[in-house]
Amino acid sequence: MxxxxxxxxxxxxxxxxxxxxxxxxxxxxxxxxxxxxxxxxAAVPGRVEDVVRRQWGELRIRSWTEGGWWTAPERIGDRIAPLVGAAAGQVVVGDSTSVNVFKALVGAVRLARQADGGGLGRDEIVVDATTFPTDGYLAGSAARMTGCTLRPVPPSEVTDALGDRTAAVLLNHVDYRTGRLHDLPSLTAAVHAAGAYVVWDLCHSAGALPVGLDEHGVDLAVGCTYKYLNGGPGAPAFLYVRADLQDRFDSPLPGWNSHAEPFGMRAEYEPAAGAVRGRVGTPDILSMLALEAALEVWDGxxxxxxxxxxxxxxxxxxxxxxxxxxxxxxxxxxxxxxxxxxxxxxxxxxxxxxxxxxxxxxxxxxxxxxxxxxxxxxxxxxxxxxxxxxxxxxxxxxxx
Amino acid sequence: MxxxxxxxxxxxxxxxxxxxxxxxxxxxxxxxxxxxxxxxxAAVPGRVEDVVRRQWGELRIRSWTEGGWWTAPERIGDRIAPLVGAAAGQVVVGDSTSVNVFKALVGAVRLARQADGGGLGRDEIVVDATTFPTDGYLAGSAARMTGCTLRPVPPSEVTDALGDRTAAVLLNHVDYRTGRLHDLPSLTAAVHAAGAYVVWDLCHSAGALPVGLDEHGVDLAVGCTYKYLNGGPGAPAFLYVRADLQDRFDSPLPGWNSHAEPFGMRAEYEPAAGAVRGRVGTPDILSMLALEAALEVWDGxxxxxxxxxxxxxxxxxxxxxxxxxxxxxxxxxxxxxxxxxxxxxxxxxxxxxxxxxxxxxxxxxxxxxxxxxxxxxxxxxxxxxxxxxxxxxxxxxxxx
Missing domain, CATH: 3.90.1150.10 (Aspartate Aminotransferase, domain 1)
Incomplete structure (x- = not known):
């Protein structure tokens, strides 16, 4: 030996x-x-079987209310919250990471402009130039659709790139390729000092290390649940919007699930309060409840x-x-x-x-x-x- | 009796x-x-158990290639295609209906402007005023983000509302409340006569009646798979982009899954050819493969x-x-x-x-x-x- x-x-x-x-x-x-x-x-197969055979097969439509399907996105968000250092009511589960990057980044640009009194002076999105590609592509689309310029910058140069024109900054907590952990507290502070809003991509840190979203005053964050959170292939992602920003969070994907009165079937959109505002369409129940069972391994x-x-x-x-x-x-x-x-x-x-x-x-x-x-x-x-x-x-x- | x-x-x-x-x-x-x-x-529970226990639990990451996970969105799209009158290669499964409405409608506006030589003259989105609310909310966002005005019109007045300013039109094939079936062939023709592009929402017709997407020259369509297609609660939706429009389809949600070379990890976005271009992030495998099993009831x-x-x-x-x-x-x-x-x-x-x-x-x-x-x-x-x-x-x- x-x-x-x-x-x-x-x-x-x-x-x-x-x-x-x-x-x-x-x-x-x-x-x-x-x-x-x-x-x-190990808890997942039995849970999924129950969801399929009993909740869908027997209770059918009743599970939306009686089975807790409808509230699953925010309930499971609250289960993830402590793992990323967030108090309850700020994390919602649903859609892919890519779709959430779009919501968060457009939301961040709008927050920056609201804070500037509605002007378009803040017209730059800074993005980690070494990012996982999908973040860069969606940042490009967010920039195009909000009248911003996309500015890819190596993480070490982000602080120097910030300024009066910066609206939003999209950063990776851990680089998917090198495994480098970036300094979330100091970069968040630097973005705030420039009057901009930060979106952190936690795909490679959620469930692997402390993130401290609340402690460090992060604005918005997105993350993946099928890596360190073991939610299963393509399991729905999560979106964090800090509590005091939620009332101003203006999602580019306002679906009926984020309406203040989703079953009111009203023609006018009135966004819900709280983390629910990050929802869009009908939640993907099979994958979502598999994730919920998977999260039980975090007990204790x-x-x-x-x-x-x-x-x-x-x-x-x-x-x-x-x-x-x-x-x-x-x-x-x-x-x-x-x-x-x-x-x-x-x-x-x-x-x-x-x-x-x-x-x-x-x-x-x-x-x-x-x-x-x-x-x-x-x-x-x-x-x-x-x-x-x-x-x-x-x-x-x-x-x- | x-x-x-x-x-x-x-x-x-x-x-x-x-x-x-x-x-x-x-x-x-x-x-x-x-x-x-x-x-x-009845085929679903056994299939889902196999996906969870064997494909995820035993093969794990290998299932992305060996188990056909990666190609599921377009493979299952091709299974749905004949039910909505589409030849293969035009339907892709993934994301919620709401998210697909956004992709399709922004895509339609961009198609209209490309056809007009890139001008912004076409600045109106017409939407069914009696639509299921989420379509209206997302049409509002699509309008806002493309510099258009949203014009809600009762279905019977759509034809009169069309004109040189119309970029895109979002219509429901069947009204979710009244069950009224709208005249897809003649409305599609009217939209085309105005030089605009149409997006049909097939949530209440896919799997219930013939749609004839190809036959009637529909531009784009979205639909739900958990109603008449029995895919399960919140199962992923589908997006149809007509074959001859795919090369010009410019999605507002360009994720790594729609890249021409998704594993190339390239910083520049180069959209894939074909229906794949409608993909965004990692597909939700559990729900998607449950849907695939559910579609077997359509055999014969x-x-x-x-x-x-x-x-x-x-x-x-x-x-x-x-x-x-x-x-x-x-x-x-x-x-x-x-x-x-x-x-x-x-x-x-x-x-x-x-x-x-x-x-x-x-x-x-x-x-x-x-x-x-x-x-x-x-x-x-x-x-x-x-x-x-x-x-x-x-x-x-x-x-x-």
């Missing part, structure tokens, strides 16, 4: 989240792709404990890679500093595509991001330290 | 769609609310046979109501002419809310639309003539 194997054993023995693994359906694969699609929580878990384990996992992975992998064979593009690291490790190597295929064949599942990145996500609720050691060992063997 | 009971027996015996009822999970309730939420097709069924039975059902319901219900107690607001009738019957009576509650208690499930409408939907795949006779009889007893 190697020294690192022994260390993994000790770390696993001391892991207070270790028991959570039993709440997931897992085989003997080392699953390091939970930052793409979270594993299946603090996001701080998750973060502590996440850092321990990525530290240990880097240690194992350094020990096992021949020097110079991979280059780590994820920052070493804890304050700059999300819950993944990205390693660059020239033949990354082939290497990842072979890893997957050998039961170590990460993913490949073009052109040359091996991406490994560490989900503290079900990944252990022995998994990490095995992953690094198999990687080293394939790279030898 | 009354004469109408005997007639129902005869009609049921001659009904070539009668066997389809066995493909649904139904109890002894007369379910006349399939125009709100379709009944559960023609929409013409469905329409023939639908008219027979509503004719027979009106006959029974006339026979059983005391004269003057209800007023039918659904047109008698077949050419103007969808697949529902709406009856007005002053105490409609209370009456519907009592009907539901007695196993006859329709719904109530404020202020005074009893709404009964007739879904030919699982409603029979004996159901219809019973519904009218119970209604008469409650109204007596």
């Amino acid at each position: 190697s020294e690192l194997t022994r260390k993994a054993e000790k770390l696993d023995a001391a892991d207070e989240l270790a028991a959570k693994r039993a709440e997931f359906v897992l085989d003997d694969v080392v699953y390091l792709d939970g930052n793409s699609l979270g594993a299946l929580p 878990v603090t996001i701080d404990a998750v973060r502590a384990k996440s850092l321990a996992l990525t530290d240990f992975f880097l240690e194992c890679v350094e020990e096992y992998v021949p020097e110079g064979r991979v280059e780590c593009v994820t920052p070493r500093a804890h304050g700059e690291r999300g819950s993944q490790v990205a390693l660059r190597c020239p033949d990354a595509g082939d290497v990842m295929e072979r890893l997957i064949e050998r039961g170590v599942v990460g993913d490949f991001r073009r052109p040359d990145v091996l991406r490994f996500g560490f989900t503290p609720l079900y990944v252990g330290f022995a998994d990490v050691e095995r992953a690094a060992r198999v990687l080293a063997e394939e790279l030898a | 009354s004469e109408l009971t005997r007639k129902a027996e005869k009609l049921d015996a001659a009904d070539e769609l009668a066997a389809k009822r066995a493909e649904f999970v139904l109890d002894d309730v007369v379910y006349l609310d399939g125009n709100s939420l379709g009944a559960l097709p 069924v023609t929409i013409d046979a469905v329409r023939a039975k639908s008219l027979a059902l509503t004719d027979f319901f009106l006959e029974c109501v006339e026979e059983y219900v005391p004269e003057g107690r209800v007023e039918c607001v659904t047109p008698r002419a077949h050419g103007e009738r969808g697949s529902q019957v709406a009856l007005r009576c002053p105490d409609a809310g209370d009456v519907m509650e009592r009907l539901i208690e007695r196993g006859v499930v329709g719904d109530f639309r404020r202020p005074d409408v009893l709404r009964f939907g007739f879904t030919p795949l699982y409603v029979g003539f004996a159901d219809v006779e019973r519904a009218a009889r119970v209604l008469a007893e409650e109204l007596a």
Whole structure:
């Protein structure tokens, strides 16, 4: 038994989240792709069966009221809220992340202009130039449809790019490729100092590390529920609108679900108060209630404990890679500093595509991001330290 | 046995769609609310269980490619296409109806302006003034964000309202409240004659009657899959963009899923060719694959046979109501002419809310639309003539 194997054993023995693994359906694969699609929580299949057979099949239309379908978007939003540091009543679930980026960003531009007395002086949307592409595309559409210019800026230059013309800023909390964690408190403060509004994309941080939306005064945020929140493939995303902005939040997608009186069938749109204002059309119940069941794994878990384990996992992975992998064979593009690291490790190597295929064949599942990145996500609720050691060992063997 | 009971027996015996009822999970309730939420097709629970337990739980991320998740939106779109008279490659499934109304209507305005050489002369969106509210709200947003004026017009006055300023027109094929079927061929032709583009909302006609999108040269259409298509609560909607318009379709929601090279992770948006261009974010797999299973009930069924039975059902319901219900107690607001009738019957009576509650208690499930409408939907795949006779009889007893 190697020294690192022994260390993994000790770390696993001391892991207070270790028991959570039993709440997931897992085989003997080392699953390091939970930052793409979270594993299946064991509570989900039974819940989904109940939703389909009883709630839909037997109660049918009555489930909209009696079964709690109608209020699911805000109820499940409140279940997610503490994981991203939000008090209740500010998060609503529904639509895809992309659609929510559009709502949030157009909403942010309108907030900025309202604050400026309705003028069009604020005519720039700043967006992280290294963002996951969909954010950039939708920021482009939001800019076009609000008469703004889109200004892509590397995250390190965002602060310098802000000014009187900045209406809204769209930033990623954790970079999807490198795993770099951006400084949400200071960037939020900088955007506010410029009189602009910020939208944070939490896809790679929600459920992985503390976000502190309320604490840091974030304006709007969107996030994904099928990565670290294990909601299932394409599960609905969430939208956060800070409580004191909700009355002024002016959504570009005003559907009947966000009406103050949705069943009044009134021709005039009158937006609801609260997080409900972020809703649009009929919620996707099957996926939404699967997500609700998936969120039960968070019972009794603090996001701080998750973060502590996440850092321990990525530290240990880097240690194992350094020990096992021949020097110079991979280059780590994820920052070493804890304050700059999300819950993944990205390693660059020239033949990354082939290497990842072979890893997957050998039961170590990460993913490949073009052109040359091996991406490994560490989900503290079900990944252990022995998994990490095995992953690094198999990687080293394939790279030898 | 009354004469109408005997007639129902005869009609049921001659009904070539009668066997389809066995493909649904139904109890002894007369379910006349399939125009709100379709009944559960028997194939769905098993399929959903496979999607959750095997495709998500075991194959996990591999299902995106190996399990056909990635291509589901257009594959399921092609399954819906023949039901609305569309050749393959023009329908894509995803997002809510509301979100698709926004895509289609902004797209239509942009098409009109492109056709006019890019000018802003076409600055009016005409919308059915009696529309389901969400269409009106989103048309308002589309107008606001494209520099148009929204002009609500009663359907009968649409033709007169069209002109050089009309960019786009949003119409309902069947009115959600009255069940009135609008004349899609002639209204489409009128919109085209004015140089404008039409968006049809097929929520209350898809799966209930022939639509003939291709035949009548419709530009864009959206529709719901949880009513007559039985896709489940909040199942994803569909978007039709006519083949020869797809290259010019300029979506206001350009997500990574509609990129020509979605995994290229490119900063510049380059829209995909074909129906895929209507996609936005990651598809909601659980709901989408439940819908795919639900669509299997259409195997061997023609929409013409469905329409023939639908008219027979509503004719027979009106006959029974006339026979059983005391004269003057209800007023039918659904047109008698077949050419103007969808697949529902709406009856007005002053105490409609209370009456519907009592009907539901007695196993006859329709719904109530404020202020005074009893709404009964007739879904030919699982409603029979004996159901219809019973519904009218119970209604008469409650109204007596």
